[in-house]
Amino acid sequence: MLDTLVVGAGLCGLSLAGKLQSAGHDYLLIDARQRLGGRIESVPETATAAAADLGPTWFWPATQPRITRLVAELGLSSFPQHDSGTILHLAKGDGSPEPLPQSSVHIQARRLGGGMGTLVQALAQRLAPERVRLGLEVKKLQAYPDHIEAECWNGTEALRITARHVVLALPPRLASTRIAFAPELASALHTTLRATPTWMAAQCKAVARYPLPFWRSSGLAGNAFVTHAQAVLGEVFDACGENGSPAALGGISALPPAVRIAVSRVHELMVFSQFAQLFGPAAAEGELFMRDWAQEPFTCSALDIAEPAAHPQDGVAELAAPQWGDKLIFGGSETAGQSAGYLEGALDAAARIWQQLSAPTALRHSSRADLRDNHLGLEKFARMVALLREESIDKYVFGFKQALIRQQREDITQLVLTEVVAGTYKQALEYLHTLPLELAEAVVENGRASLTPALLAPFMGFSTDLLSQAQTHNASSCAISGFPLEQTLNHAYVQAIRRDLAALWREFALALNEDLLQRMEAASQPI
Incomplete structure (x- = not known):
């Protein structure tokens, strides 16, 4: 029997697994996806192409000490988000963008050299390969007096894993909608899980790579806001590597999930058209990567699509409290005491769970x-x-x-x-x-x-x-x-x-x- 089963290999799960590994605990980290990282996903950087972060992109050292310390501890390189230059605003679908008076958008934000995926890679290297299993989805959790049995599915057959503790390091809404609990969770807790929005779950992100950052030579920052009713991208930013090379622009979709599905055949053309309307004809051609998180079943629930986008609250006591006699613990960034939804929040949640698991019960x-x-x-x-x-x-x-x-x-x-x-x-x-x-x-x-x-x-x-x-x-x-x-x-x-x-x-x-x-x-x- 395992001591700890960690379900979800996003930043929270990876961080917690690293602590368990260092302390010599008997644990297993599993994820329903065939990759690590959860909402962190990067198209790797090459000699001629910038890393494309399709999930989290920035961290803020001034207000996020945990992720800042982790980046330093892992020896990862970082650089400031490019913000200098004119910021554009496009208010009419058939109009031209106008300059905004503000001087910056991503105040003191930093990015990782090679993309946020390097953070996942560095954390994964600390784990023993036999302690990680991918493509394994938890379908049901059954509580017993001294352990929990997890019924899992690997795509072809059902598997059972028993552990003294189970940590659900995944968005609360996913836990409440994709996993059956026996006995059922208290109704108040179930309501809280369903009411906790998954940050950025219904969003779509696009990154276009180019040979050169041509917008910079025109004095443009690469930052833009599009507010008219037909907007394809609501927010655009400079996604270049350090010092502008390799070059890229990034954007966050303004289209609702249902509309993105309806226009899926021409969605890429619409994105390039939006880039070109902001930055000129050179932006109409490039190498485009998109991730529609609303189409990711292990990120986005039906509740996240049905309700207006909202930010999860910090410090929700019900989410942090262990259940089933301290055998079941909820994790993930949305359960954080501080910075819920962000990378910082994922680390905050992992630290709290580690405290809950590491009490000296041998006494x-x-x-x-x-x-x-x-x-x-x-x-x-x-x-x-x-x-x-x-x-x-x-x-x-x-x-x-x-x-x-x-x-x-x-x-x-x-x-x-x-x-x-x-x-x-x-x-x-x-x-x-x-x-x-x-x-x-x-x-x-x-x-x-x-x-x-x-x-x-x-x-x-x-x-x-x-x-x-x-x-x-x-x-x-x-x-x-x-x-x-x-x-x-x-x-x-x-x-x-x-x-x-x-x-x-x-x-x-x-x-x-x-x-x-x-x-x-x-x-x-x-x-």
Whole structure:
């Protein structure tokens, strides 16, 4: 029996699988498609042709720390979205485009060299091939007391997979409409799943490759908006590679899914005609790629076509809560606490699921009575610590920006890191104080409460990891290019930071132990 079955090999599923792989967990990642990536799909770049992103295209380092860190961690190259030049607006079907006064559209957005598909490739390389199976669709999930049985279909025969945990890393609407649940999900949860829109599910994206970015020589940005009733593409953008080579234009369809089907035979001609109306005759001929996501059954549900396009909400509690006695967990970008629908949201959801799966359940089987009696409290504390650790780098990035606003000039990294770590330890102590611990079996050895090591364990490596993440952020941040000592930390500076963090750790460990000793003493007093 597997420990974890991850259903859906988009960014959320791939990220979670990577964490499971690194931790040595027994897992299997499956997807109904014959490829990895979910909504991430790129036509590869060649020497003469730009990568064509037919799904997600951009990420924003200023507001999306998780995807920014992952790109840096994987060593992928990125470049700023080309936005300079005149932006066009076409308001009449038989008219000419007019310039817009705005100066940019995709503010501080970046793209990956070689397309977003390189992100999928890099994550897939971290996984053992035998842990991934494609072309396998889950039809039904049956819950049992200690496991879930997944009934799957590979196109020719039915297969059964059993696992202690199942993660549905796919859009909630797909889960609710394509998978049968036994027992049935609570009606409130079922309603929430169906009410959660799948971001960009009913959209169609087109990318046309050209020999040269001819629009740039005319002072045009490649950005355009088409708002008349007959618009084929509602939004157009420069899709070139870095420095304009190879050249391409991209666009998002303005036609509803039903209309796209009706005009399917001439759809490509209509797209080229729209490009030419905006940028001239040279745009009428090129190499065109299109992906109509409304025709992708493993992305778009009938609900996504029937209802007006909307953005999923952040932090929907019902979507994040484990079901069936913690054996079933919903994932995918739409279940994120932040940035739902985006790549950032997919990583946010994966981080939350990892916390839910990695609680130290082995404590309940310990031979030590104090651990056995407190396994629930220790698991809760470990989950809280995991959450605090995940949030710490975001707090560091925010604190660094605030320090720059305050015009702090020296030792910014050191000051912000110590603030974040001290604040994290403070939150952990406050949470610990609220936990109802059973201390009757706890003992004191050489001044240390027997529960202290178990409570400190979830913090192992915390300050080292955070310092490494901070260095990665600083090295890739354009905002601190004027602070060379902060952008690349020298050895002496790093050692000074480590000394400060070690001192904070000692203070925290002593405070945690003292809290336990006081509670043990209070518990021993007669009522």
